[in-house]
Amino acid sequence: MNNIIVISGPSGSGKSTLIRSLLKDHRDIIFSVSHTTRPRRGKEVEGKHYHFISKAQFRRMIDNNTFVEWAEVHNNYYGTGFAEIDNKLKDSGNRVLVLDLDVQGAKNIKKKFPEALLILVTPPTLKELETRLLRREKAINQQVKKRLQIAKEELNEYKFYDYIVINENLEKAYSVLNAIFTAFKNTTARNEARIKRIITSS
Numbered sequence: 001m002n003n004i005i006v007i008s009g010p011s012g013s014g015k016s017t018l019i020r021s022l023l024k025d026h027r028d029i030i031f032s033v034s035h036t037t038r039p040r041r042g043k044e045v046e047g048k049h050y051h052f053i054s055k056a057q058f059r060r061m062i063d064n065n066t067f068v069e070w071a072e073v074h075n076n077y078y079g080t081g082f083a084e085i086d087n088k089l090k091d092s093g094n095r096v097l098v099l100d101l102d103v104q105g106a107k108n109i110k111k112k113f114p115e116a117l118l119i120l121v122t123p124p125t126l127k128e129l130e131t132r133l134l135r136r137e138k139a140i141n142q143q144v145k146k147r148l149q150i151a152k153e154e155l156n157e158y159k160f161y162d163y164i165v166i167n168e169n170l171e172k173a174y175s176v177l178n179a180i181f182t183a184f185k186n187t188t189a190r191n192e193a194r195i196k197r198i199i200t201s202s
Contacts, residue, residue: 002115002187002189002190003089003094003095003096003097003190004085004089004096004097004099004109004113004115004116004117005096005097005098005099005116005117005118005119005181005184006098006099006101006105006106006109006110006116006117006118006119007019007098007099007100007101007119007121007177008100008101008102008103008105008106008118008119008120008121008154008161009120009121009122009154009167010122010123010129010147010150010151010154010155011074011133011147011150011151012123012129012132012133012136012147012151013121013122013123013129013151013167014121014123014132014167014170014173015100015121015167016100017170018121018165018167018170018173018174018177019031019098019100021174021177022098022174022177022178022181023098025178026096026181028094028095028096028185029095029096029097029098029181030088030089030095030096030097030098031097031098031100032080032084032085032088032097032098032099032100033047033048033049033050033051033084034050034051034078034079034080034084034099034100034101035050035051035052035053035058035061035067035077035078035079035080035081036050036051036052036053036076036077036078036079037052037053037054037055037058037076037077037078038050038052038074038076038078039052040052055077058070058077058079061079061081062079066079066081066082066083067079067080067081067082068080068081068082068085068108068109068112069101069104069105069108069109069112070105070108071102071104071105073102073150074143074146074147074150078101078102078105080099080101080105080109085097094185094190096181096184096185102154103153103154103157103160106118106160106161107160110160115189117162117163117180117184118160118161118162118163119161119162119163119164119165119177119180120155120157120158120161120163120164120165121165121167121173121177122155122158122164122165122166122167123151123166123167123168124166124167124168126148126151126152128168129148129151130144130148133147133148163180165177165180
């Protein structure tokens with residue numbers, strides 16, 4: 001399965017902004033929509049950003065082996081369904097499925113799909129991450145401290161990833177992410193059928 005990219009990054013790393021830019025610039029990307037039990041935020045749309053369900057529904061889906069990966073993050077559940085991947089990749093041609101997952105989810109995807117490409121988005125420093133989280137949360141509280149601790153734990157898993165994008169400057173970080181995506185699109189595995197047609201053409 002050489003058409004899956006997983007992008008991870010702690011809260012406040014800028015991962016979601018970078019993914020949105022990638023989706024905007026590349027129409028050949030399919031975005032995987034996860035299930036979550038967290039409340040909807042702002043202008044989020046059901047089925048576009050997440051499938052919003054209750055914890056009871058999520059647990060039933062776990063019991064029914066619905067998820068290829070799932071995790072509990074910040075007291076809420078997140079999961080990617082087998083059906084989501086199967087449906088999105090069916091007749092997808094040369095398009096790429098992008099998943100926005102935490103470290104645990106990325107590891108589970110890698111087990112199921114060893115050829116998946118894993119990218120980790122990081123802040124330039126933990127101090128900068130704290131500044132971003134404080135700006136978002138508006139106050140020093142337990143949630144910020146907890147997110148910083150989780151971020152440190154996630155960043156310690158960096159060796160598991162194929163690429164690291166350090167987001168000190170959003171424009172430069174996106175340039176790096178875009179270059180990685182372009183390189184992935186042109187791997188030998190993804191272009192084997194095309195090169196064979198070239199070889200056999202007259």
